[in-house]
Amino acid sequence: MYHYDEYDRRFLEERVAQYRDQVRRRLAGQLSEDEFRSLRLMNGLYLQLHAYMLRISIPYGTLSSAKLRGLAEVARRWDKGYGHFTTRQNIQFNWIHLEDTPDILVHLATVELHGIQTSGNSFRNITTDPFAGVAADEIDDPRPYCEIVRQWSALHPEFSFLPRKFKIAINAASEDRAAVKIHDLGLNLRRNAAGEIGFEVLVGGGLGRTPILAQTVRDFVPRRELLAYITACLRVYNQYGRRDNLFKSRIKILVQSLGIEKYRAEVEDEYAAMGAERDALALPDAAVAAMQAQFAPPAYREAANDDAELRRAQAAEPEFARWIERNTRPHKQAGHAIVIVSLKPLGRPTGDCSASQMETVAELADTLSFGEVRVTHDQNLVLPHVRKSALYDLWLRLGAADLATPNIGLASDIIACPGLDYCSLATARSIPVAQALSRHLAEREVAIGPLQIKISGCINACGHHHVGHIGILGLEKNGAESYQITVGGSDSARAALGGIVGPAVAADEVTATVDRLVDTYLRLRRDGERFPDTYRRVGLAPFKEALYVAR
Amino acid sequence: MTDRVLKLVTGNRLHDGTVVYFAGSGAWTPQIDDARLVEDKDGAALLAEAQAGSPPHPAVGPALIEAVRDGRRIVPLMLRERIRAFGPTVAYRGD
Numbered sequence: 001m002y003h004y005d006e007y008d009r010r011f012l013e014e015r016v017a018q019y020r021d022q023v024r025r026r027l028a029g030q031l032s033e034d035e036f037r038s039l040r041l042m043n044g045l046y047l048q049l050h051a052y053m054l055r056i057s058i059p060y061g062t063l064s065s066a067k068l069r070g071l072a073e074v075a076r077r078w079d080k081g082y083g084h085f086t087t088r089q090n091i092q093f094n095w096i097h098l099e100d101t102p103d104i105l106v107h108l109a110t111v112e113l114h115g116i117q118t119s120g121n122s123f124r125n126i127t128t129d130p131f132a133g134v135a136a137d138e139i140d141d142p143r144p145y146c147e148i149v150r151q152w153s154a155l156h157p158e159f160s161f162l163p164r165k166f167k168i169a170i171n172a173a174s175e176d177r178a179a180v181k182i183h184d185l186g187l188n189l190r191r192n193a194a195g196e197i198g199f200e201v202l203v204g205g206g207l208g209r210t211p212i213l214a215q216t217v218r219d220f221v222p223r224r225e226l227l228a229y230i231t232a233c234l235r236v237y238n239q240y241g242r243r244d245n246l247f248k249s250r251i252k253i254l255v256q257s258l259g260i261e262k263y264r265a266e267v268e269d270e271y272a273a274m275g276a277e278r279d280a281l282a283l284p285d286a287a288v289a290a291m292q293a294q295f296a297p298p299a300y301r302e303a304a305n306d307d308a309e310l311r312r313a314q315a316a317e318p319e320f321a322r323w324i325e326r327n328t329r330p331h332k333q334a335g336h337a338i339v340i341v342s343l344k345p346l347g348r349p350t351g352d353c354s355a356s357q358m359e360t361v362a363e364l365a366d367t368l369s370f371g372e373v374r375v376t377h378d379q380n381l382v383l384p385h386v387r388k389s390a391l392y393d394l395w396l397r398l399g400a401a402d403l404a405t406p407n408i409g410l411a412s413d414i415i416a417c418p419g420l421d422y423c424s425l426a427t428a429r430s431i432p433v434a435q436a437l438s439r440h441l442a443e444r445e446v447a448i449g450p451l452q453i454k455i456s457g458c459i460n461a462c463g464h465h466h467v468g469h470i471g472i473l474g475l476e477k478n479g480a481e482s483y484q485i486t487v488g489g490s491d492s493a494r495a496a497l498g499g500i501v502g503p504a505v506a507a508d509e510v511t512a513t514v515d516r517l518v519d520t521y522l523r524l525r526r527d528g529e530r531f532p533d534t535y536r537r538v539g540l541a542p543f544k545e546a547l548y549v550a551r
Numbered sequence: 552m553t554d555r556v557l558k559l560v561t562g563n564r565l566h567d568g569t570v571v572y573f574a575g576s577g578a579w580t581p582q583i584d585d586a587r588l589v590e591d592k593d594g595a596a597l598l599a600e601a602q603a604g605s606p607p608h609p610a611v612g613p614a615l616i617e618a619v620r621d622g623r624r625i626v627p628l629m630l631r632e633r634i635r636a637f638g639p640t641v642a643y644r645g646d
Binding site: 026027028029030032033047048049050051052075076079080081082094095096097098099348349352353354355356420421422429431432435476479480481 | 563565566567568569570605606607608611612628629630631634635638639640641643644645646
């Protein structure tokens, strides 16, 4: 894991001191809200429905046990004892007092965390595969590249006033677990025929009001040229991106209006014209190696890859067997497993985690996972390096903390934004809809198999509803909540946007509607087909028809 | 519940963000039932009164909202404002 150097520490110290003075002046009446708003947002402090909300960046979703304990302390000392993990692999605290925020930021700095660039028209948290460094299907560890891009982008002087926010995701495995095609800029790490590492560069993805999947600008940019090439990509956006219309300001709109060929030509022209600047931005092998050293694998003890004991425990306890099947994934190191810690117990707010649960996970990370924890964009946590011989003990201890619901990837593993229960942008509630659905579908979720339900409480789509197998968008219609439902979306390597199944339905009709869509899928699916596969084959019509007949 | 739509002023308390309501005479209260409720035609004057005073103003973003009286209770018309007053509508799992 990357650790701050002296420069990082000093910068953060200075930044917190400036912020403390800004808060003092705000509370003394020397700064108006209009003057203060951008200053607080630059440090991740929003004002939501019930209170201030502090969003803390978790770079590429990677946490140490010390950082997680630091977050637990924020929850306990300055909030109501819990936090909410987001689809950007970040965490939000919902009940923060403005007057406490300078002390909170001082505390966070001691564990190398902050809220900078979690708001505004800046580079946001760079996201990646939560199984980075351990996934069996990985080409190379994406985290060193995430950190290099993070350092390049953090407070970048040329790109400090972009037309709009800018989200980057990096994937480095054959499966896409970073949803790169719904990002402003996506990087797919690849190896060319000569075995050299480089990146497919995609631009112009995003959800929100105008959902668009990213398109490829270049198939392969050699690693050495990565920063120079994405500088050219950003430069074209910074020059031509719309600043006159908020709804047209994202890079996706620029790429859509120019067309990918014209955008690509502009980038290539810019790249060619960069000349000596390209050398200055070149990424030498030594610099990459130095960064890779920060992410060296832990000192695994030799562990036999003999699963006999594990199989015996699974045979003896079906509950444990189900948890192994749903909540663990293959690890590249023999005798180890990746464990997904479910933050989706039935009927509870998705992604919420109490201070004591954070401490439990931190403790388990220390004893069983080399002190490492990851946050997933599906709002769960990951213990990335667990010896198979420790899985049973881990399952018991997670279960005691209500963290072992065996539902990863199933119907009750729902993504949902905070919605109108917390968010000032929301037009409808998300959490109660997710709670009702997870309770209702849990009983048959094993029979249904993998199913991603994603819920957003407004058009901004923090809940990624467009790429849910079943997507639910909360709207307000004549003063009442209503929900528009889509099917067939996917955020995998074969990303797709869902199709709208019909008119929006009332809040109390959502569960029955989703039920019918699931029934339709089960009726139509062929062996081994996942929801998006069936949708690709049969199209929207049978789903529309099922709802139409029911009306 | 009366159907007559009335107006009140709400904001978030500056130092901690708590939802507050203008109670008149420069006072703000977290209790919506203690809010000053006026006829629609007097809303603009109420908002002006709520916004008055030298900085620091105790509430961020004072705004007029609609509500009805239900016995001694005051209930906002819009769901968003009901959630601000009485929500969140879901239990959270802090400790």
